[in-house]
Amino acid sequence: MKNFSGMNKLCKKGQTVFFGSTTLSQMDLGDLMGNSTNSHIYNRSKDGLTIDQAQKIIGECACELQPSRLLINIGEEDIESADFKVDSFISKYEWLLYQLHTHCELCTMYIISVMSDNPKAVKLNRELAKLAKDTGCVFINVAHNTPWSFISSVKPYIRSFPISFAEAMQYAG
Template sequence: MENTIKTGLFSRRKDITLTSTDAVSSKPEVPEIYSAQTEKYIKLNRIAQNNGIVLLGSDFFNSMPACELKQALGFDCCLYNRSFDGLTAADSEAVYTNVIADMHPSKILIQLGETDLERGFRSIPEIISSYRNLIASIRKHDRKCEIVIVSVCENNSGIQPEEFNKQLEKLADENKCSFADISAAFSNDAPDIKAFSLLKRFMRDRITFCEAMNMI
């Protein structure tokens, strides 16, 4: 009888261990090309606070000095830029799962598709499909996290994202996400500052009267 009980307990423990291992192995891996930034962000996450606001994007967001702009524009919040140089929409779900999910952000602003359009990696429907997968992953992990989809700007590489941005806005509406149009930033002499100022109201829980009037 004693041997039977021990065997039964051992079997159950073994099942639990296997289940845990399977769960870890099912986590999507971040591609090697992003390894340096992934390692840096994971280290920074040790001192980051939960329930902050996270920026996730490619080159444009990655080059944005978000913390300096936050201070200069007098915006009081916990803001973390977890964008990657050359990040594609297809790789964004792995980045979110490995770098951002454990931060439990209250809000995440996403600007993807820039790299895909520049390099011709994916068609617009394929990029939108990757967006859908990312949104589903965020909602599965934390249903309370607010999602803001940010339009892609024209840039010096010559991309014309008008049709893509229309599809992004439609996607946001279908998935009950906010849509932030920052297309006007490219024509400004300081695009990153202009973009941040346009995004500022999406980072707040409430908007000011002047910001509301600008939306009309």
């Protein structure tokens, strides 16, 4: 996390931040930049990140950057644990969101569903969608996507300018 703190000093505040575990840490977020946004995108994701670890590093990974958009994808490691309980996970996630809402003013937060074949993922994603609604976040369902289509599913949420009709048709259906 020392690397993130050092890099954050060079970053522009009020931009888009991705914060999550393995899926996000391995994404080539440069592909998202393209023509989708005229702002910076910072990836503060970490391989193997669990909800407990996320709570400890959220300050360095997101709060310091004061993002205007924060896309969060946590849970893929947690769900594989033998003692995973959806209710406990959601409680910890809610606390994480509370910390973010408290420290990141004027930030729109997006909860990205967990991409997992684990049978518990359906219930978890249902609860994440409910949590997003209850906490003023936006839920992005990418549960059935491949890593490649994940990028196309997220692109509309990081736009910083209006979408044209032709571009809207690309995302339809």
